[in-house]
Amino acid sequence: MSDTHAVAPVPGRVMAGEMAEQPAVLQRVLDEGAPRIRAIAAEIAARGPRFVLLTGRGTSDNAALYAKYLVEILLGRPAGLTSMSTTTAYGARQDLRDCLVVTVSQSGGSPDLVASTRAAREAGAVTLAVTNNAASPLAEVSEYHVDVLAGPEKALPATKTYTAELLALYLLVEGLRGGDGAAAKALPELAAGVLARQDEVRALAERYRFAQRLVLTSRGYGYPTAREAALKLMETTYIPATPFSGADLLHGPLAMVDNVSPVIAVVPDGKGGEALQPVLDRLRGRGADLVVVGPQAQVDAASAGFALPAGVPEELQPVLEILPLQRLAYEVTIARGQDPDAPRALAKVTETH
Amino acid sequence: MSDTHAVAPVPGRVMAGEMAEQPAVLQRVLDEGAPRIRAIAAEIAARGPRFVLLTGRGTSDNAALYAKYLVEILLGRPAGLTSMSTTTAYGARQDLRDCLVVTVSQSGGSPDLVASTRAAREAGAVTLAVTNNAASPLAEVSEYHVDVLAGPEKALPATKTYTAELLALYLLVEGLRGGDGAAAKALPELAAGVLARQDEVRALAERYRFAQRLVLTSRGYGYPTAREAALKLMETTYIPATPFSGADLLHGPLAMVDNVSPVIAVVPDGKGGEALQPVLDRLRGRGADLVVVGPQAQVDAASAGFALPAGVPEELQPVLEILPLQRLAYEVTIARGQDPDAPRALAKVTETH
DSSP: OOOOSOOOOOTTHHHHHHHHTHHHHHHHIIIIIHHHHHHHHHHHHHTOOOEEEEEOOTHHHHHHHHHHHHIIIIIOOOEEEOOTHHHHTTOOOOOOTTEEEEEEESSSOOHHHHHHHHHHHHTTOEEEEEESOTTSHHHHHSSEEEEOOOOOOOSSSOOHHHHHHHHHHHHHHHHHTTOOOGGGGGHHHHHHHHHTOHHHHHHHHHTTTTOSOEEEEEOGGGHHHHHHHHHHHHHHHOOOEEEEEHHHHHTTGGGGOSTTSOEEEEOOSSHHHHHHHHHHHHHHHTTOOEEEEEOHHHHHTSSEEEEOOSSOOGGGHHHHHHHHHHHHHHHHHHHTTOOTTSOTTOOSSOOOO | OOOOSOOOOOTTHHHHHHHHTHHHHHHHIIIIIHHHHHHHHHHHHHTOOOEEEEEOOTHHHHHHHHHHHHIIIIIOOOEEEOOTHHHHTTOOOOOOTTEEEEEEESSSOOHHHHHHHHHHHHTTOEEEEEESOTTSHHHHHSSEEEEOOOOOOOSSSOOHHHHHHHHHHHHHHHHHTTOOOGGGGGHHHHHHHHHTOHHHHHHHHHTTTTOSOEEEEEOGGGHHHHHHHHHHHHHHHOOOEEEEEHHHHHTTGGGGOSTTSOEEEEOOSSHHHHHHHHHHHHHHHTTOOEEEEEOHHHHHTSSEEEEOOSSOOGGGHHHHHHHHHHHHHHHHHHHTTOOTTSOTTOOSSOOOO
């Protein structure tokens, strides 16, 4: 008798478990994280930053882009995404007085993020790290730190840390502008409802099993979702999945889309969706296979899709939009006989310099 | 006798002609454009902007990204790329005092660029338009205007306006920091030398005739080139061509690259190239087909490539780097039996709102 032989791991078991944790993680951010985020936001607001710079890599860069929309629209402050190499490779020394520099990182461990945050602090910026590791070098080097409280993430594709980052950043910007973030309270239950509809996503996944390319598009608040969905699909399924803002798609890459190039559109229920409408019309006119994640009426007008619950403020919809798309990446990967937990060539903490 | 029957147009004739004009256009920017750019830069510098926002779509967005590197590294000012929909779709009203807003557009005609520039001016920003049309609505609505003097561009893929925008933006940032931009004087002759080597590019194009995907990568000053090359390849050849900063490639999409996914790396001769080195090593380790545009030694260490002239300051290399890549898009398109002058589904002036 022996219990030493390894049980063959079930492909995607870890990623599936972490996706399923998301309603609980969101609840934890609301219950345990929000008071501290509010306190930090009040301190930062009192210092009156005029410009906001946001930094991240990979999935956390997409969360940073979401925060850029919040800062520009809700807070009315100009914002930029950092080109990190200007500091870490070229040694640029910028005047960052009156700037808030927000660095988003799951691990808080990448040396370039630590170096660029240290440089920003020395250049006069108020620095804030948003990470899933309160003991990380990045949390250490930043003046302020927000813990996204997602618990250890073991699968290589980040899922629960992304939605936790989104919610933490939303609560931060709400705090900066003196709001209470109450609209977010409905998210955990809504997220659980979306996650329960796995069968719908599995049916959608059939369509991409043999796809050789994918185009994702959105506008406004939904654009970070399109980018994150493309990243998730690329790193798990290996299908080249290219994200475009709807406006940029019309400026060139539309030529790439035809009836063999499937398109996934993330359609916000609100102004972003309205701005995307002419793009959707053009895509339909070209006979594109169009799958929509968005309001029921938009799904009904597309080839197929996944309808999101109505009544959620547009700025909070990204927390829900990504859920069926994470699952889609998972299901397509399983259908192609690969393991979503362990894409080839990747390490969980990427050490870029 | 009749001369009314149409002569069949030669595919790509217009694009080829416009690419060939580039040395003359660069010379015109240096001779006729530079004095006015210098004068505008002096006026703007006297107003002491502390934060720079850059806006563009498609090819001009890639030129704007190049300017972002210049602003951060050479000028030492924080900078951001505008998310235009925050203004045009969401009506965000930002406090833009002490901000310089630079809007880059070939036609100067896209309504969203005009609207966002008008909003920026009303919000207190110093506004500058960089366009190829001095009579355009965008030039009209901006406080300052720089004409890139490229002459009418008729082919749908932008080529000569891109390099003219790069040079104009370089001279602008040089002016803002009190430099004379003298290093740019060598560019027209160097560009002519690069353009003369068409046979080398045609040989490289063989390799991609049947390619189903492409990955482009770079870091630092070369990253806008990687993005612009990807856009050019997508809009002419319709091959999905995905650009990644080298650091982002390691954070996920590397899984997509294997020995059937060709990679084109733009390797700056300088700090950007040094920072890219670990990425090139990883790609070689995975058996990727690696084509390099960069220094001779980097080309020699790759599967194939196109060597750029030595001795050019790193911040000016993008003006030369893009030339063989524009030509590559042209040659691959011809080899695939398509017409580079008129990609399907595109209009020259894209009216996004």
